[in-house]
Amino acid sequence: MxxxxLMRLGIFAGSLVVVWGLVYSGLAPRGLGDSNGLWVVLLALVVSAPISFVVLRKERDRASERIVQRVDRMxxxxxxxxEQEDTADDAARAQGQTS
Known part of the structure; x- marks a missing residue:
């Protein structure tokens, strides 16, 4: 997991650098007023989400399998x-009835 x-954060960081470069080179819109930093982060999130969804499919499947195994074990x-409690309770009740 x-x-x-970490792989997802790496894709986001790469997207952030690319979007920042595009915004400051003028190829992407700068946002409104002082919202430029927030705009760059939001645009990077929008770009990195579908990339992560496609590129990390196998890793996501492996992580979900591990989670399912843990849940099944628990x-x-x-x-x-x-069952151990039920056995102990049944034994205590049986002992109480014989006394």
Whole structure:
């Protein structure tokens, strides 16, 4: 997951540099008044999102598989704990009835 996040940040940083270059060279609009910095960041976000979606598809799939495995493992552990509690509770009740 960290790898995917870092790759995504890298794509955003690259987009930010390209957009900044385009805005300051006059090839892209500068924004309104003092909003130039915010404009560059927002434009870089808009440009980097579809690039990340296409380029990082395999990495995103790997990360989601790892998350699913973790969730399944946690569910199995929780179920094992519940079964252990049920067994202990049944044993305590049985012992209480025989006394």
């Amino acid at each position: 960290l790898r995917y996040t 569910k199995a552990n929780l179920q094992a704990n519940r």
